[in-house]
Amino acid sequence: MVAVLARPPSVLFVAGEAGIGKTRLVAELMRATNPSKYRFTVGRCQPLREPFPYGPVFDCLCALAGRLAKAADLSPVAGVLAGYLPELAAVLPPPPPPPASADPNLERHRIFRAVRAVLSAIGPVVLVIEDLHWVDEDTAQLLRFLLSEPPAGLGLVLTYRQEDLGDRAGPLGGAWRPSAAISTVRIRLTALDVSEVRELATDLTGGQVSLGLAEQLHQDTAGIPFVVEEVLRTEGSDVPVPVRESTVERLSALSDEGRRIAQAAAVLEVAASVELLGEVAAVDRAAVVEALVGNVLVEVAENRYGFRHVFARRAVHDTLPGPERTEFHVRAVHALREIEPIPLSRIARHSRKAGLFGDWLRYGEAAVDRAIESADSSAAIGLLQELLAAPGLPAADVDRLATKFSRIAVVGHAQLDVTALLQRLLGDGRLSDPVRGEIRLTLGLFLLRQADGIEAARTELEQAVAELHERPRLAAKGMSVLATPLNGTVPLSEHVRWMRRVDQAIDHTQDKILRTTLLANHLGATVHTGDPEVWARIALLPGTSDSIEERRELARTHLNVADACSWTGHYDKALTHLWKGYRLAADTGATFIVSSGQATQVRLDWYTGKWAGLDERAAELLHANRELFPVTTELALVLGWLAVARGEWSSAEEHLARTGLAAPENAFTPVVIAAQAAMVSMLLARNEISPACAAVDTGLAMLRRKGVWSWGGELVPAAVAAYCAGGRVADAERAIDELRVAVEGLDTPLATAAIGVAVGLVAEHNGDHLVARDAFIRSRQRYDQLGLIYPAHLLTERIALCRLRLHEEDAADTLVELAQTLDELGASRDAARCRHVLRGLGTRCPSKRGRRGYGNDLSPREQAVAGLLARGHTNREIAEVLFLSRRTVEQHVAKVLRKLGLRSRRELQ
Template structure:
């Protein structure tokens, strides 16, 4: 549009955003000084010759030059533009005195007028409704475009006359004429999620995205209207479950433009095609030709003809596996709502009959049609059978909503209510909508009519949901309460005991093996293969916690396949638990293999929470290995995909807090660590409390706030000692020792190092042993033994490199350099150089800057460099470093602290970078990425 002459054709169905795209582009063109004229084609137009073009030209008034500067041929437009007649030249010779000019004269007149305006954009929208005369005019204009004109035409390909190009004849842009054919496509689900996040922020969950995408099929207009509806109807805390969202949006109006487009297509169908469309609307899911014919009440030939017509009219489209349905849910809703009640009822009855004759019977669909007929008693029976069928097939995603809806029925038979509640309790832990299931089960558990064993099993499930999904160890209180109620169900009581064994907090860790032994005694009296699998998985978890090397061989012996899904589930759980603990132990490569296997098995067995946990732990491994690129986006996507799982948000906070600290974004790091803090208090595993304390304590210590760092570390050390969790103390141990030494408590630091050494004796735990070497180095340095300290730090760096964690290795090398400078300056120089290079390779700007400062303070010389040079209009390394931090949102003061520079120096570098890149601060990230791509 900004480089005339040009012809731009924009193709796309209703709701894809053609008009929005044109409006945005036209606004930019107008801001750049172009004249923008717009005309519209209409399905029901008044008999005005060349109406869309004439409508557009009526807007030229403000831009018209004096009449003596307009070519005489433009005078032929006088009859069509009476309001501007006195500002146009007289009609040229041969033009009719009254009425419209002929096509040849009109084309000349339009070209002449547009040429007189200078650089102009002419937009004609909705060419699928264009009349023949206007189409021919636009074709001739497109074949001979005035030098200053950009012609923009929009249309829906599916609504063009059959076998007719948009301009009536084949068109190719002439030489020297720019432009493009833009075929707009629907948004992908990820793009719908971005749209939702822009509108709703963190409330844009995966559940919301899924509902929006299913309704809109990627049409931006529909998704946008739905987001507006949600914003108007629901408060900030109400956007929780997919079912709530779907129910809310189901009642909302279909956007008018889409409703009109669908209605227009339906109105011109023949009776047979209309019958097929109505059948598809009632069925609600893609269906084969035979089923459509049965519901429509047509014979095979009439159904085939009607289906073909509906496809050609773009009312229906073909889906995979020879099925047919509406393009998107809202089009189906428009067609469904147009049906009178009696007609709808008849079609639903036919659907029930046709579906009921199939084997296996599609009970979920039959339940839907039965409910639509208003027969609630029959629906309850079918819905229960449908839920049972879904559970048997391992489809908890279908079973959960059915069971929750059943349990909402006020007149549900108590026996059916009990069966449905138990079924929901048994699938809730593996379901996706765990919050919705927890709310339903909490209400059910108070029902006095509920048999005691059923109540115990439901209470057990609620405890699982709280402890596993919510990361809240209060769930173990509910699990323990359920034991007395489960006396008549020893298998479930044993399962509760296995769960209780997993709690390490509040003194419960001392009873862990006792709970496991109790479960085994119950199993001896009442054998149960599934609970035995849970006991095995838990025993392996305990062995891994203790750093017992026998765990690896035992893990390989677990079954990876079984006819009983619970056994595979327990194998998956064991693989994940041991894999996660392997990360704490420092067996990173082994951890990656175990976690990848648990992720794969969890997906195959439809266990969403274990799949999520595995993917989170794999992302953490990537962070520890220095693979930081794209980590934020992966974690954010996981958090959105699994909004009910507390661990997704907590791990995101911890990992991104570490990254922000390394990059010098200290305010961001503090905020991230604060998000994770409640997790350390609530989680049943001590690992969370140790990791949550380590990050902020290290930041506070680096900023010299020893008292606050000590206050953070003290309770974590109490937790560590009470649980004896030394094999999982790799993150906390070094910072805790440094905090104690900084506070003058050398005896306390020495005691902690001694306890850790004793606790790790004979354990297969490389990471905490590397951390112990670092801690010993700190103690030796504080005691005046730089040579011994340097040796411990170097040993630590080697251990971390062997594990595969470059950031930790660089930290150890940096410390080795700081204590070795007075012993061997050459070695110290090599060590500080290695640490600085590693930090820079990782993007750890804060740490790299600290190395540079240490080099200056110790007089170790400058980093290896070919010598100072001028960079001209390219960014210097320091300017790039500062610009990268600014692009990530760091304020100048934060950058100054991170890079150990003055604020004035940072301001100078930022200003220089902005000038060289030619952007404002908001455009830094994009400009840096573009420069990287060009280099």
Template sequence: MARDNGLRTSSPVLVGRHRELGILAEAVARPPALVLVEGEAGIGKTRLLRELLTGIGTPVLLGHCQPLREPFPYGPVLEALGGLGNRVGPGLNPVTGALRSLLPEIAHRLPAQPEPLGDPAGERHRLFRAVRELLVAAGPALLVVEDLHWGDDGSRDLLRFLVASPPPELALVVTYRREDLGGALLGSAFRPAHGVSAAMLRLAPLDVAGVHEMSRAILGTPLPAAGFAARLHERTAGIPFVVEEALHALRDHAGEVRTATARRLLDHLRVPVLLREATTERLAALDPLAARIVRAAAVLGVPAEEDLLATVAGMTAGEVGAALVQALAGVVLHELPGRRYGFRHSLAQEAVYDTIPGPDRRQLHARAAAELAAAEPTPWVQLARHSREAGDLAGWRRHCEAAADHAAAVGEAGLATDLYQQLVELPQLSTPDIDRLAGKLGANAVRGVEQLDVSAVLRRVLDDPRLSPAARGATRMNLGFLLVRQAGGLEEGRRDIAMAIEEVGAQSPLGAKAMSVLAQPFRGTVALRENLRWMARAQKAIEADLDPELTLNLLANQLGSRVHLGDAGVRPDLDRLPRQAPTEAGRQHLTRAYCNLGDAFATTGHYRQARAWLDPGLQMAIEGGMPFIVSVARATAARLDFSTGCWDGLADRCARQLEDYRDLRPVATELSLVLGQLAVARGEWPEAEAHLGATGLDTPDDAFTPVIMVAAAAYTRMQLSRAEHEAALAHAEQGLAIVRRTGIWLWAAELLPLALVARMHAGQLPSAAELLTTFTAETTGKDAPLAAAAVLAGQGLLLGARGRLLAGAEALTAAATAYAALPHPYLAAQARQEAARLRLTAGETAVDELTEAAAAFDLLGATRDAASCRRHLREHGLTAPAAPARRGRRGYGPELSPRERDVARLLTHGRTNREIAEVLFLSPRTVEQHVAKVLRKLGLASRSDLVDLPS
């Protein structure tokens, strides 16, 4: 709509998004489809969708997530399904009756409500099936869920279910903001089902040309002022919404915008000021009733129906209709699905809110609180906010705790923790109040992934004299549990846990739980005898079996610890774990037990057993809403994927998870380890050093010992590959020093062969032999197949160093077989390559062995190691046998060959030709030729254009 001064309220044409629109349209035209549209606030996600929906023939179902994070499971999906109307009729699958109470708009068209199952997980699965069957019956549909970053975990799980088994005629489009996403959008390991047309769109800000085009479209005339678009881009960062608002705020200067003074005008304008001024002007153009309804909408903060807006604004039914019409015509409010009204953008809502005088705001909030108190279901988060802003502190306390309790009950641990934090620091609390709230805060924080701020709050609570002695021990224990997960907090956390045992009593259930945590051997460099002392005390509580839930809690820690130590007698005790637990707390303990065992078996080399425990454990954690356990289990799964050779997409997956969990120490260090190992195998030295340096290897007292032991091995491998023998020996000895302090030698299984090589390069053959003897003695009798394979590899290396080349090759071949049986294909190929090297040195041919190792490395993506195998062949004048010819086989043509892809990947990391030659064991001249071919095939002018190519 045009203004009197010729300025439009928004761009009449889509600017800078034609490629994205084409991808979006193509994907949704081939259902089943999934398109994820990512972008920051105001970037144009909704504008892009509006362009798609213009003239689309497929029925559209719209659902919106709200910023207050009211924990109403499945809300946006149910909102969308409510728009099905007469598109569903008789003959529906009976399971769709599960939606009758949730979809009043179409309840009369649904089958009868089925009988309750009495099982929350079963009810949840039935609800998911009901949604899918309803969409199948509805036929072709485009389901759009906007702002999923505000969505509840239930909605995310439901959408994941739909895409994993999609209705054949459904296209799903989801928009979200990465910066406001509390975790993974649909799960870090999420992949659409086979056959789903999938696309991922990341909307970036407009460039200067895009801002220029948008400015021309909004102003309706070319811009004669030199540099106007560049300056406007600088002021607005190219965010389309802010560009629009900035131009709209200049409407009183429309004439000047079209003159040479435009740049000077922009120099004196700030984006926040422009937004506030634009809001003030829009409100001033409305009559008092329309302005009142807009302010009521701003106070409510979420889209609201007409009746609620009228009540909050203090208006009659007759007044509100005309007021809404004017607010909509002035493009201040927007009509949304479900006959609700709100703002197009949260910035607009905040700008209006800032114009409301304090007394008026309090009155509006009081009306909102009074009205929402009678709503079903009760919107506790909104009630708490309105009570607080209305000055009703007692009401705020009551509603805030209810909101936190409800959030915790539906699995929103992060929201619950945030709300409990606000409450626990109130100065007006009594001792019973602070005891209760501190307990809830600590318990929810331990289940969630928000850690740092909570630890500081709990420390302040411990200093509060109102906290009772009984609650102090429990609070200190929860604080300790949080600290041992954080960088720099391990020793402090162990001290707090030990102190908490004294406060709650060693014979109490809480004391037993704390002892089982101190018994866990994988944190820091605590001597094994100290862990075993706590383990024995925890075992007494397990054997007493005073309470089944407590016993399950203790077993969750104790069994994993015993497997970590290679306890051969633990297998019968695994049968003490039940298949199911009747209570929520019991299910959490059982889930921890499964995931802990998955982690422990992965550490000792029982990879198939690790997968058998970890996969169901992760699924239970996801279904049970246990975000911390989910995060740790996903990191363990990444490490297990590396060990078992599942490297495809692993680096990208780890990088995404690391963004989500960077502040969570046990998760971040494990993900960094996997990224570092991958980088070493590919010859990406700077990346390897950065990732391995983030594992905690330099601060072993504050690290997770199995992680840093593997990191020490990866560091040593990298430096041996670079012929940096002194540095390799230093890192190997650093890892061995940690093993001596802890006394847990089997965790040095990956380091042992590399440490032997490092000592032998340093001329320390006797000390290498002594190391192998010690490792063998310390690990014999342990249930740790990775350590047993390492002993075979060590024996082969030592025999080779003593000149018994063929005997060494035989031992290394046996080690390769043992590694492959785990399976650990990377270490198997390493052992096979080393056996071949000894055979070549002995004068025997080893073409088949080296070719097989190179093929294994190629299959994994271990670029550096594959190149090393081929170098050995060249150095001995040997040639790998050619692959069998295929009928009709052609060359790579315009596509990159495997070697060219290796070169391209290293180029994206900024490597020089010399560095690429070093990694791939090629001559600089050969690399130069490969670089030229890569650039030519990709149609690029220079290597700098390769920056954004996937690695």
């Protein structure tokens, strides 16, 4: 646009629907153009019944009075404008004598010439005429005249809504086109896509907007920037006033029949056919065309008509008085009954809004059953929540609907509102005792998924098992959950008591679905405890099933086994079972199960060194699953791990605190134990020995109380490092012995490999570097076999340090290569530590690309500095994290800002 205006005479046509950003684009154009070269002046067409002729152009000329006073002598014809523009009378020539003829065409021609004369005298100028779709014929003719023989320095920017041009072929009427001598560009602005809506929303709110929210915003606003801004400004509660006003204005321009068609579309809520709209509106279907031409409705899909966005629909819906809305809903019920297949949920919704309670209950429950059959758990849960909230629902209906709700809600994603309904149902006197036990069982399962809910969940589950003594199938489900050792600080011995009862139930049941349900919890729990015989039972699992319910339980089985494998060190098996679980869950509506699997996947990516974009993925999943405590704690753990590896201490503390460290009795034990190990590593890195030892004491106490030592593979090496640093070598050796004895004969690859690491740490502390080196080498081989990339790199560093102390050749070279490898992985703090050691040895650590090979790209060191800058770290903090001097950090900061084209570090944040 700037380039076109630089070649006057020129004209820019900017088309786009209301709110798409035409005015904003013009404002940016005005800011981007050299003000000493062009003067912009703006006029606007108005939707007036009798617009003032030439009004927008005259408004532009009035704003140029100052420049006109300095202009050269004007043509005498310019005086014609004195009577129309008194603001310019003092600088215009005297009005010429009236024409000999009273022909209005002659007077109009003199006005046109006068305007051109004034613009020619003013010099380079750009007239911006907004909302050309409302232009009157006189102004349109004047603009056509100016563009036929334009002044040399004239630029025109004309904005309009294509859909509001009516029967005009173009913005200036007819088939008129600018002269070939005029630089011409036509721009049509289109709606934002989902990623652009997300970017806009993030910018407006100042915080990261999740993909799910961006998708919802895009759906509600059709990607129109103004509507996105208004929704975020008003938090989406009301129709934005400008949207309401423009929609109602268009609606009022329709005939009664066209208006009823639009109102019928608003009541139907979803895009509908011409036939359905006509039937619900009770008018001729031809009125649909009028609503389309009037730009109230649009063709949403082929032969389906509705509103451009949800707020336009709401604005029209709000014009309907209550009795008329009811009438529309009643007709919608009758019309939708004739469609095949019958849209049950839509009929139920219209029945409710029409006050037809019996129809609502009948069609609503039928819609629930259909949703359950098609594995649409979200739809089924939503419908059941509405039905169960109805006042006056008979007791038999409450029992039946509550049972369906408890069974489908468990596999869904929603949490807090479901929990509230379950708690309300338990206090509902209409609920029978057998159903009450099932509801309590479901409530216990939901409480397990919520922060501070684990102890309450155990209480509810134990009570549910007692209440379900006459329903052994459901009681066994409750026992299988109580047998799972993941939850809280209850000792393993208590879980084993329940595991034995579950074993008996599995052996005695002939129900395939129940057996799979029990195995889903039982097999995962057995992998966690390191039972080597569990793999034979896992191998007997069926590959799939014709039953959606059994497939869902099979999916849960594999994903639970994958999770257990990831905690105990069977990473290859974890991936195998993860993908089996995903495949089985694909069409079962098991959103919670899939979310759990995604958290496991993120942890596996951490272990196996797939760190590229891992923090973004973890943060995205954390936001999307923010109500699911088991998922959020695992994701927070990964984010904490990443922050520790980068030396981002405050971020690490924040993430690790979200894992449940402060309340382990209400957290997931392996997550808390791993988080405690990460906290110890961070404290040691900061040389905070006493707090590190205190954290170790807490973590080991929890591990000892729980008794599942297969989870000690990360904590015990961290504990030994802290104890040795604090001079508590006896405590370090005790922890090693405890772990060795506890996992003897068990299948616990990570914990077994950790023993060698811990032994090496004690030997290193005692100065026996040869023993330490060999212990570290054996452990690294085990880590390599397991696929543990990052821990293997840290052991490579330990080995190199031992070799340096043993004066072995090439040890420094190992550290040089390792620093580069750690940088590429994203462990900038560890890479910096390696370089710090090398600097102490007087060894340079050039990158593989060479010291001057990065050009305008950031080097790995500069990337690390940029990352810490972006998170608000000071130069002093960056120096401490990266083992650099303050002066060196200052130099890196200057280079980062220069390469990124930024003026200050605040811009990077």
